[in-house]
Amino acid sequence: MSKIENENHKEFNQKTFTDDTDFEDKSIFCIDCGRDFVWTIGEQIFFRDKGLKNPPKRCKECKQAKNERLALIAAAQAEGIKQRIEVAVYCAKCSAYTTVPFYPSQGRPVYCRSCFLAMNPNLTENGK
Numbered sequence: 001m002s003k004i005e006n007e008n009h010k011e012f013n014q015k016t017f018t019d020d021t022d023f024e025d026k027s028i029f030c031i032d033c034g035r036d037f038v039w040t041i042g043e044q045i046f047f048r049d050k051g052l053k054n055p056p057k058r059c060k061e062c063k064q065a066k067n068e069r070l071a072l073i074a075a076a077q078a079e080g081i082k083q084r085i086e087v088a089v090y091c092a093k094c095s096a097y098t099t100v101p102f103y104p105s106q107g108r109p110v111y112c113r114s115c116f117l118a119m120n121p122n123l124t125e126n127g128k
C-alpha cells in the first residue's frame with residue numbers, strides 16, 4: 001500500500017517539475033507602445049501561480065504608466081474630482097488611432113467614435 005502511494009507521490013513531483021521547465025522566455029508585443037518585451041520564465045510561473053490565464057499585454061514601463069494613471073484617477077475620485085481618462089487604442093474596425101474615456105476590457109474590440117456611432121445609429125437619432 002504505502003509503496004504505491006510513494007510512487008504516485010514521486011510521479012506527481014516529477015510532473016510539476018517538468019511543467020516548470022516547459023516555460024521559456026516569451027516575446028510579447030506591448031499594446032501600448034508597440035514594442036516587443038520579454039515575458040520571463042519567472043513572471044510566467046508567477047502568473048500561473050496566481051491562476052492568471054492571460055499573458056501580460058503591456059511591457060513593464062507601460063504597465064507602470066497605466067498603474068500610475070489608475071492611481072491618479074483613484075486619488076482624484078477619492079477627492080471627489082471628476083477626471084477624464086484617456087486611453088490610446090486603435091479602432092478595431094478602421095484601425096484609426098483614437099482615445100477612449102475608459103479602460104477597454106481584455107478581448108473586447110474598441111472602436112473609434114465614428115465607427116461606434118455608425119454601428120449604433122440609435123445613439124445619434126435619439127441622443128440629446
Ligand SMILES: [Zn+2]
Pocket residue numbers: 030031032033034035058059060061062063
Ligand atoms: Zn509598452
Ligand SMILES: [Zn+2]
Pocket residue numbers: 091092093094095096111112113114115116
Ligand atoms: Zn473606426
